[in-house]
Amino acid sequence: MLSAIIVAAGSSERMGFDKVFAPIAGKPMIAYTIDAFDRTPCVDEIILVGRSDSLSEFQKLLPARTKVSNIVPGGAERHDSVRAGLEKMNRSSEFVAVHDAARPMITPEKIERVFEACREHGAASLAEPITDTLKRADVDLTVNSSVDRTALYAMQTPQIFKRDLLESAYRNALERKISLTDEVSAVELVRHKVVLVPNHDFNFKITYPRDFLLAEFVLRQRATNA
Numbered sequence: 001m002l003s004a005i006i007v008a009a010g011s012s013e014r015m016g017f018d019k020v021f022a023p024i025a026g027k028p029m030i031a032y033t034i035d036a037f038d039r040t041p042c043v044d045e046i047i048l049v050g051r052s053d054s055l056s057e058f059q060k061l062l063p064a065r066t067k068v069s070n071i072v073p074g075g076a077e078r079h080d081s082v083r084a085g086l087e088k089m090n091r092s093s094e095f096v097a098v099h100d101a102a103r104p105m106i107t108p109e110k111i112e113r114v115f116e117a118c119r120e121h122g123a124a125s126l127a128e129p130i131t132d133t134l135k136r137a138d139v140d141l142t143v144n145s146s147v148d149r150t151a152l153y154a155m156q157t158p159q160i161f162k163r164d165l166l167e168s169a170y171r172n173a174l175e176r177k178i179s180l181t182d183e184v185s186a187v188e189l190v191r192h193k194v195v196l197v198p199n200h201d202f203n204f205k206i207t208y209p210r211d212f213l214l215a216e217f218v219l220r221q222r223a224t225n226a
Contacts, residue, residue: 001044002115003093004037004067004158005085006030008050008058008101009074019206020050020101021057024216025223028061029206032104032219037097038067040108042115044093047085049074079180083170089163095119096166098183099158102206105218110199111158117195118160123187125160126203127153127196153196156203159183165192 008020008030020030037043045067048058052073062068070088074081082098089096095118099106110126117124134147159182161169169186180186184194202218204211 001090001093002042002095002097002160003089003163004043004046004097004099004111005082005089006033006037006046006048006099006101007074007078007081007085008033008048008054009081010078010102018051018054021054021061022212024104024212025219029104029215030058030101031061033099033101033106034062034066034068036104036106036108037099037111038063038065040111042112043067043097045069045090047072047088049081049085077179078182079170079173079186082183086163086167086170094163095160096163097158097160098166100205103157103203104206105202105204105215106158107201110197110201110203114158114160114197117197118162121193121195122165123159123161123184123192123194124197125182125184125194126156126158126199128156128199128203129153153198155182155184156199156205157182161187165190 021028037046048068048071050058055071058071072084072088074084114124114126130149130152134149136144136147138144166183169190172190173180173186187194206215
């Protein structure tokens, strides 16, 4: 059994408003994210983790038929929100997927690919190969050196793990008082191998207002070609 935790509890400071409810091509951003996991055969349940003042809004936008089993308030930090989702998972779930709500361009096919890798290795994540030229800079923003991008990847979500592995990794991070930006970082701390699933399609995280324009174009194109 695979449970999916969709994390939507961020402050959206760069936006100035709660971006997960912002419309893209006529639907709230979060609706696309939920729909992708609802349509993924390997996903058995979805736990939505949101800001405490937005939980009723999530309930209103859920479709009549959905795999969402719980809507829970998140915490001050991302790892607090993920732990809140872990506590509400079905006890029978052996695997857990964590996904950023602000990545509405995720597809069932990508989720399935990451889950397949996780079942074989215990931990897997979607990731995009770095194609830009990278430079290190000094404090005054002058170029210091070049960075070899050959083995560099930008981490994406979903990140999927065996449940007991992720829970153990989070307990370890909590005991060591280490703040985490993603779940792979927690699993790295317990020295478990994480397999990357390369992604060459759009799945960027909507962070700035400009990102909505590209996301809308991509999602409209997909709808037209479906």
